[in-house]
Amino acid sequence: MKKIILMILVIVLIFIVWSCGLKIPERLPKNVNINYSKHLEFPITTIKTSLAEFANPLIKKFEDMGFYVSNENPITLSYATSIEFSPAKMLEELNQTIKQNLSDFATSISFSFSIADISNLSISDQIILPEFQPLTDTLDIDSINIGDITLLSTSITLYNGSFILDIPFSTDKFSSINILEALLNINKNSTEIDVSKVELEILINDQKFVDNSLIQNLTLNNGDTLTLVATYTGTTPGNLDISMVLSSVNINRGNGLNIENVSIHKSLSPINIDNKIWNLYLFGTLDTSFNLEATNVNINTEIIVKSNSEIIAQGNPVTFDQNKKISADIPLNIEATITLSGNNADIDLTTPVSYTITPNISIEKIKNYPVNLEQYIALPEEILETEIGTGTLYINFSGLTNIDATGLINDGTNTSNLFVLGNSIALDLSNISLPATFTLQFVSGDVDNNTISFTSSLSDDFEISQAKISNSLLSNSKHEILFNFPHELKDYLNTADATVLIQLDYAATNISDLTLKIQSNFLENKDIPISGKGTESISNTVKTIDFSSMDSISITIEATGNPIISNVKKSEIYGIEISATIPEFEIDNFNVKSQKIGILPELTFIDFSSNDDAASILKNFETEISMPIKYLSTDTTIDSTLSLLISGELVELKNGDEIDIGPILNQLIKNASPITFAASLTTDSGILTKTSIFGLDATLILPLSGTPLTDTPIFEETIDISDLKDLVDILDSATLKFAEWKNTTGINAKVKILDKEFALAESTPILSLSHEDFLNLLNPSTLSILLPKDIYFEFNQEGVLDIAPYIVLDLTVATNISLEGRE
Secondary structure (H helix, E strand, C coil), X not given: CHHHHHHXXXXXXXXXXXXXXXXXXXXXXXXXXXXXXXEEEEECCCEEEEHHHHHHHHXXXXXXXXXXXXXXXXXXXXXXXXXXXXXXXHCHHHHHHHHHHHHHHHHHXXXXXXXXXXXXXXXXXXXXXXXXXXXXXXXXXXXXXXXXEEEEEEEEEECCEEEEEEEECCCCCCCEEEEEEEEEEEEEECCCCCHHXXXXXXXXXXXXXXXXXXXXXXXXXCCCEEEEEEEECCCCCEEEEEEEEEEEEEEEEEXXXXXXXXXXXXXXEEECCXXXXXXXXXXXXXXXXXXXXXXXXXXXEEEEEEECCEEEEECCCEEECCCCCEECXXXXXXXEEEEEEEEEEEEECCCCEEEEEEEEEEEXXXXXXXXXXXXXXXXXXXXEEEEEEECEEEEXXXXXXXXXXXXXXXXXXXXXXXXXXXXXXXXXXXXXXXXXXXXXXXXXXXXXXXXXXXXXXXCCCCEEEEEEECHHHHHHCCEEEEEECCHHHHHHEEEEEEEEEEEEEEEEECXXXXXXEEXXXXXXXXXXXXXXXXXXXXXXXXXXXXCCCCCEEEXXXXXXXXXXXXXXXXXXXXXXXXXXXXXXXXXXXXXXXXXXXXXXXXXXXXXCCXXXXXXXHHCCEECCCECEEXXXXXXXCCCXXXXXXXXXXXXEEECCCEEECHHHHHHHHHCCCEEEEEEEEEECCXXXXXXXEEEEEEEEEEECEEEECCCEEEEEEEECCHHHHHHHHHEEEEEEEEEEEEECCCCCCEEEECCEEEECCCXXXXXXXXXXXXHHHHCCEEEEXXXXXXXXXXXXXXXXXXXXXXXXXXXXXXXXXXCCCCC
C-alpha cells in the first residue's frame, strides 16, 4: 500500500514539473524535499473603553465624599463647605432639649377615652348547629329463610337387607339454591313392619345425610336425583311410608325463586349528632334506599329511628315526631326490616347490600345548648377601673326565637344575671365595675336558621359614673430635664441674658383632681390644676445665666393627683390633651472671655495614604487644585482670629481675610498623606449678641486634568496565548497587528505590550516579533493603555479607545522522501 501511495505522489510531482515547462530528468532523484507552509491569524483580545468608563468610578468615589461635578469637559470636581460659630447656637441644644422633653411629656400624659375603647364590651359570635348529611354504607345479609322444603314423600316395600331407590327432586319454589344452613327431618311410618329396624339415609349430590343432619353450603337444583338408601334388619317384609323435609332453609344464593314476604331484620349505621350534651327536636323525614344483587325482587322496608330506646321516627315515609326530645350526644339508632317478594327471582347475598340514608330533617328547637362563652371585658391601660351608673347590655339573636338563656356578668364583687326580654336577652349593668367577666352558658329556643348569630348593644341610657385614671399613667409621664453646660461654654462665657416662655394648652373633659407640677432652678415653680380647657404659661425666673456659678439647668414636670373621669356617656370622647410650645427662647448679650475655643474637631477629609484608584491617580499628576477660604465675622466689634490646622500646617485668618490653600492640598496629595482639618477661634473679651456669627466659607476645586509625573496606566488587561506553545518548533515568523486601532478621546495615550510601546494615534502599527518575543508572549503578559509622562491631558466624557490586537504566524513543515531503488 505504501508503494502505491508513493508512486501516485511521484506521478503528481512529474505532472507538476511537466506543466511548468520543465524538463523531466530521465532518471528519478534519490531524494525529494517537500516544504509545507501555513499562514495563521489568532485574535488576542479586544479592548473598547472610554474615558467615561475610567472616570465614572473615580467620580463616584469623590461623590460619596460630598464632591459634585461642576464641569463636564474637562471633568472638574468641586466641594463646598462652611463653618459657622455663634454663642447663641451653643445654647440652641438647651432649647431643643427642653422642647423635646416637653413634647414627650405632653404625648405621654395625653390620652382619649370613650366607651368604644372598652375591649370586649361589644359581643359578637355565632352558633353553628349540626347538619345532617346523606350516609352511604353497606350491610352484610348472610342469608334469607325460605321455609321448609320437601325432598321426597313416598312408600316402599322392604325385605331383609338393603334397598336403594333413585328419586328425582321436583319443586316449584326455585330452580337452584345454595343452602347455607338447614336441618334434615326424616319421618318413617308403617303398620306392617317394625320401623325401629329400618335405617334411612339420603344422598344429595353425592353427600350422605341421615335424620337430624345439619346441612351446610349445599347446592340443590330442581330436578336433581336424590338417592334413598334403606337398610332393613327385620325378617317380615312390609310397606314403609317415608317423608324427608329440609326445615328452616337459609340460603345465600338462589335462582328462579318464588318467595313471598321474606323478612330480614338489621341495624343500620347510627346518625351522630354532636359530642356536646344538649337537647333538640327534629322535624322532617328520612329517606332510605337499598341496592341488592337481585332480579325480579320487590323490596319493602320498615324503618324505626330511636333515641335511647324511645322511638322518635317511623312510618312510610319515615317521619320524625317533633314533640320528642332528643339527646344530641347519643347517636340515633336506625332499625330496618327488609321484606323480599318475587317470582322467578334471582338473589345473590354473597355481595354486601349497599344502602343510602338521606335525612330531610332540620332542627326545630334547641334546649340548653352549651354556648360556654366567657368574655373578659378589659379597660384601656390608661384606665384603672370604672363604675357603671346605669345601662343595659342587650344580646340580640338572629336565627333563634322564643329564647331562653342562662348567663351573667361578674366584676368580682357584684353579679348581674341574664333575663329574657322579647327576642333578646339582657343584662342590667347598674353598679357593675369594669373590668368584669361576661359568661353566656346555655341558650334555648325555636330555630329559624342552622347558623345562629348574636350581637350585643348598649341601651341609650348607658353611662359610666366614674373612671379612675391609672396611677402608672401619671408616674410614667414624669420627665426630668437636666442640661449640663459644656465646659467649653463655661470656659468661654461669663454670663448671658435669657428670656424663655413656655406655653401649655390643655383640655380635660369631665376630669377632676389632676395637677401638673413644674419645678426648676431656671423656670418658675408652678402647680397647674387641669380641668376643662385652658392655657398656662411658664417663664424663667433666672434672667441672667452666670456660668461661673451655674453648672446646669434642671426642670422636672409631672402629673399628680387621683384623677377621675365622671359621667362617661355613649358616643362621647373624654381624656386629657396637652400640647407644649416655646413661643419665646432668646439668649442674648453674651459676655465672652478672651479665650481660644475649638469650633471644629480634627477630622479626616480625604486619606490619600491608601492605594485605591483615586489616590494612585491623583498623586501621580501635576494638577491645578485650588481651595479658596474666606473668614468673616458679622454683628460684632470684637477682634478675632480663625486658626485652621491642615494636616498639621497652621493657617491663621483675621476678619475678612481670604487665602487659597490649594498648594498645601496639592503637596499633601503628592506625598500620599491624609488631609485633615481642625479649626479654633480666638476672641478678645467683650459682648456678643444673639446675631453675632463667626463664619468660614471654602470651595475645593479639583480638575481631573494635568501632567502625569510618570507613565500612568488607565487600563490594563492580562493576555494569555499559551495555547500556541506547541507551534514554537515550526514557527517561521510572527507579527503583531491590530484589527482595531482608534483613539477619539482627544488625549495622548500609548499602548504597551512586553517592552514595546506605540502611540495610540492615527497610523496602525505592525510589529515583527522575534523568536524570543514570541516565547515571552507565551507567558501571561499585560497589555496597558498609558497616559504618557510630561504630556498634559484632560479627562472628558467623550470619545473611545478601541484596540483589537491579533498575532499572525507563518508556519513551515519540511520533510524528505527517499526514492532510491524505486525505479
